Amino acid sequence: MATPEFDSDVLIVGSGASGAAAAWSLSRRGLRVTCLEQGRWVKPSDYAHSRPDFELARQTSFAKDPNVRGWAEDYPINNSGTPIYPLMVNAVGGSTVHWSGHFPRMRPSDFRVRTLDGVADDWPFTYWDLEPYYDLNDSMVGVSGLAGDPGNPPRSPRQTPPLAFDAGCEAYLRGLEKLGWHWWPCDNALISEPFGENRSPCNCCGPCDIGCPIGAMSSAHVTYWPKALAQGVQLITHARVEQITVDRAGRATGALYYDDQGVRRSHTAGVVVMAANGVGTPRLLLNSTSARFPNGLANNSGVVGAYLMFHPVAFVSGVFEEVVNGQRGPIGGLMNCQEFYETDLARGFVRGFELQLSRSVGPLSVANGGILGHPVPWGSEHHEALRSRYAHTMTTSVMLEDLPEPENRVTLDPGLTDAHGIPAPRVEYRAGENTQRMLEFSIARARELFEAAGAVEILVDPLVQESGWHLMGTCRMGDDPERSVINGWGQAHECSNLFVIDGSTFTTSAAVNPTSTIQAVALRCADWLGRNYREAAA
Amino acid sequence: MTARILTPEELALLTLVQDELVPAHGDLSAAGTLGAALTVDAYLAERPLLRRPVLTALRAVEAAAGETPFAELDSEGRVGILRQVENDDPEAFSELVKQTYNAYYTRPDVQASLGIDGPPQPLGFELPAFDESRLARVRAMGKLWRDA
Numbered sequence: 001m002a003t004p005e006f007d008s009d010v011l012i013v014g015s016g017a018s019g020a021a022a023a024w025s026l027s028r029r030g031l032r033v034t035c036l037e038q039g040r041w042v043k044p045s046d047y048a049h050s051r052p053d054f055e056l057a058r059q060t061s062f063a064k065d066p067n068v069r070g071w072a073e074d075y076p077i078n079n080s081g082t083p084i085y086p087l088m089v090n091a092v093g094g095s096t097v098h099w100s101g102h103f104p105r106m107r108p109s110d111f112r113v114r115t116l117d118g119v120a121d122d123w124p125f126t127y128w129d130l131e132p133y134y135d136l137n138d139s140m141v142g143v144s145g146l147a148g149d150p151g152n153p154p155r156s157p158r159q160t161p162p163l164a165f166d167a168g169c170e171a172y173l174r175g176l177e178k179l180g181w182h183w184w185p186c187d188n189a190l191i192s193e194p195f196g197e198n199r200s201p202c203n204c205c206g207p208c209d210i211g212c213p214i215g216a217m218s219s220a221h222v223t224y225w226p227k228a229l230a231q232g233v234q235l236i237t238h239a240r241v242e243q244i245t246v247d248r249a250g251r252a253t254g255a256l257y258y259d260d261q262g263v264r265r266s267h268t269a270g271v272v273v274m275a276a277n278g279v280g281t282p283r284l285l286l287n288s289t290s291a292r293f294p295n296g297l298a299n300n301s302g303v304v305g306a307y308l309m310f311h312p313v314a315f316v317s318g319v320f321e322e323v324v325n326g327q328r329g330p331i332g333g334l335m336n337c338q339e340f341y342e343t344d345l346a347r348g349f350v351r352g353f354e355l356q357l358s359r360s361v362g363p364l365s366v367a368n369g370g371i372l373g374h375p376v377p378w379g380s381e382h383h384e385a386l387r388s389r390y391a392h393t394m395t396t397s398v399m400l401e402d403l404p405e406p407e408n409r410v411t412l413d414p415g416l417t418d419a420h421g422i423p424a425p426r427v428e429y430r431a432g433e434n435t436q437r438m439l440e441f442s443i444a445r446a447r448e449l450f451e452a453a454g455a456v457e458i459l460v461d462p463l464v465q466e467s468g469w470h471l472m473g474t475c476r477m478g479d480d481p482e483r484s485v486i487n488g489w490g491q492a493h494e495c496s497n498l499f500v501i502d503g504s505t506f507t508t509s510a511a512v513n514p515t516s517t518i519q520a521v522a523l524r525c526a527d528w529l530g531r532n533y534r535e536a537a538a
Numbered sequence: 539m540t541a542r543i544l545t546p547e548e549l550a551l552l553t554l555v556q557d558e559l560v561p562a563h564g565d566l567s568a569a570g571t572l573g574a575a576l577t578v579d580a581y582l583a584e585r586p587l588l589r590r591p592v593l594t595a596l597r598a599v600e601a602a603a604g605e606t607p608f609a610e611l612d613s614e615g616r617v618g619i620l621r622q623v624e625n626d627d628p629e630a631f632s633e634l635v636k637q638t639y640n641a642y643y644t645r646p647d648v649q650a651s652l653g654i655d656g657p658p659q660p661l662g663f664e665l666p667a668f669d670e671s672r673l674a675r676v677r678a679m680g681k682l683w684r685d686a
């Protein structure tokens with residue numbers, strides 16, 4: 001036992017993508033690890049996939065916006081200051097409980113944007129420093145895909161082969177081949193063949209965004225958690241953390257939380273690790289004020305909560321004459337087009353984007369606007385319009401790099417609180433000029449692709465409101481304590497036994513989905529903490 | 539089955555409105571005739587936040603019909619009223635449409651008419667395997683990433 005005077009050696013707040021990975025890594029070294037998670041285990045019977053009304057779950061029990069879903073475990077978010085709503089899941093496994101599992105890696109240039117392109121900041125480490133942890137993470141969670149993409153550095157063989165290639169892929173391919181653009185089958189955090197325990201391979205049922213009832217999706221509650229629990233990690237569910245406690249010297253001592261009966265409790269630990277995501281972590285640090293940290297824990301710099309990045313997303317859908325059955329097969333990425341990923345200033349902006357070539361949804365969601373918010377008209381044209389779109393549509397997400405700006409931030413709302421009276425977060429965000437120029441250009445490219453592919457109708461949502469899936473940058477990493485909250489090991493500059501390991505660590509956002517990087521960063525930080533626990537806790 | 543939230547008059551009006559929103563198609567009756575109004579009533583019972591927009595839209599339909607009750611109008615007249623309400627209060631009206639679509643497209647008979655023979659699980663779908671030979675052109679593109 002490293003620090004017997006505390007309830008635990010390490011206290012992790014949040015059991016999502018990063019918290020689960022760190023719990024597994026730290027417990028492997030024999031440390032006593034406790035994780036406080038405000039949510040619960042999602043049970044197999046909670047999933048709607050076996051019911052004819054499964055698509056309703058998108059609007060109700062499995063809605064991605066916690067303000068809409070309104071589980072008792074959710075907390076409210078004041079979204080009035082942002083055109084993009086933050087989305088998340090508050091449960092064991094966090095936001096990986098219902099997600100799309102699109103699992104690309106960042107590229108080497110993504111870690112060096114100041115050096116290469118003169119914008120934002122470099123990360124405090126390189127792609128090559130992170131590569132072993134990407135590999136370790138993939139081997140833990142199980143990824144389907146194919147190594148050999150010329151758009152990315154060589155990588156280890158994927159755990160299971162790429163997913164099916166159906167009529168929708170053929171449609172995309174027509175366009176890609178005509179234009180001569182890059183594409184590659186996506187890495188996906190889901191298994192196409194047997195892998196791991198108590199998991200079935202994907203049977204292409206479709207709606208991954210309302211969870212995966214058979215464990216094919218590599219969500220943290222089916223990948224890391226069973227292993228972490230077997231290694232002795234104590235996971236306390238329905239435990240809502242109110243604040244991180246500190247001693248007079250300003251060292252973290254643990255957390256105050258409300259248990260499942262609403263009783264306020266304290267848990268002490270030698271080291272506290274924040275894994276509550278890019279909104280939840282700054283919210284808790286800002287709420288943890290003390291004489292030493294009047295503006296919130298580790299926030300004498302004022303950087304906690306600032307530099308919030310989303311990936312502003314546009315959806316572009318192509319409607320085809322032929323049946324493409326976009327509702328069959330995992331909804332997320334089938335193929336990636338990274339033709340426009342690296343900076344080319346002739347395009348009028350710095351940095352780049354990817355086209356995430358995805359599938360579509362069932363008839364109810366199509367009627368209500370599909371992925372795009374273009375409802376099918378009612379009345380005499382209804383049936384014809386519905387039938388021309390349903391099973392005939394493929395949707396591409398334009399995912400672009402969002403540059404960090406200090407004005408985009410998470411703060412504490414002065415009035416709104418959660419069910420325990422804890423101040424709720426308020427999110428302020430606007431897409432910067434570079435982003436807006438890139439959005440315009442990238443939507444035009446997605447249109448060009450669908451035109452080349454022969455789509456008969458093209459529908460566009462130029463900035464999707466419900467697209468704050470990726471919550472990044474609000475406790476950013478860096479070497480400069482004036483411009484960052486933590487160092488390259490996740491250790492707070494102002495509080496050496498406080499670590500942050502979730503999406504808020506991102507120095508810059510890259511133009512790919514973040515979770516493979518979030519988990520690789522969490523494993524790297526946990527590895528360092530495991531090796532240096534005594535010094536960190538001292 | 540009786541409604542839990544809607545009065546019998548509101549239920550009858552909603553049924554007529556839904557028949558215009560999603561008319562009959564092939565062998566399938568229109569949404570209202572199929573019973574979508576009772577399903578929407580159940581949604582209103584389960585999700586109180588839906589009540590205000592849906593009831594607001596229904597009342598607006600009634601008010602717009604004026605002297606001649608909505609039920610006594612022909613289909614063209616009813617559609618005219620609905621367009622007017624949609625124009626005047628798009629938010630409330632779109633919620634009414636959305637809940638009607640919800641009630642209609644979650645019915646197995648409606649899904650069957652679209653070729654859907656059951657929910658996604660447990661059977662899923664069988665799709666063709668990925669064919670690596672399709673990547674020949676892209677493989678030949680050479681390194682496309684910047685080292686750093």
Ligand SMILES: Cc1cc2nc3c(=O)[nH]c(=O)nc-3n(C[C@H](O)[C@H](O)[C@H](O)COP(=O)(O)OP(=O)(O)OC[C@H]3O[C@@H](n4cnc5c(N)ncnc54)[C@H](O)[C@@H]3O)c2cc1C
Nearest residue numbers: 014016018038090094095099100101102241502503513515
């Ligand atoms: C619908 C949807 C689709 C997505 N699709 C993709 C995708 O295809 N690819 C991809 O890479 N990413 C995707 N994401 C994003 C991905 O899920 C997140 O990037 C990832 O889960 C973030 O990991 P994290 O560890 O930072 O936080 P999370 O996984 O969000 O975990 C945070 C945990 O902390 C807990 N917590 C927060 N506050 C408290 C508190 N006060 N007390 C106790 N516990 C607390 C929460 O309950 C939660 O369980 C998607 C997200 C959503 C919502």
Ligand code: SF4
Nearest residue numbers: 202203205206208212
């Ligand atoms: S498509 Fe595959 S991964 Fe997605 S929910 Fe269905 S079985 Fe799970």
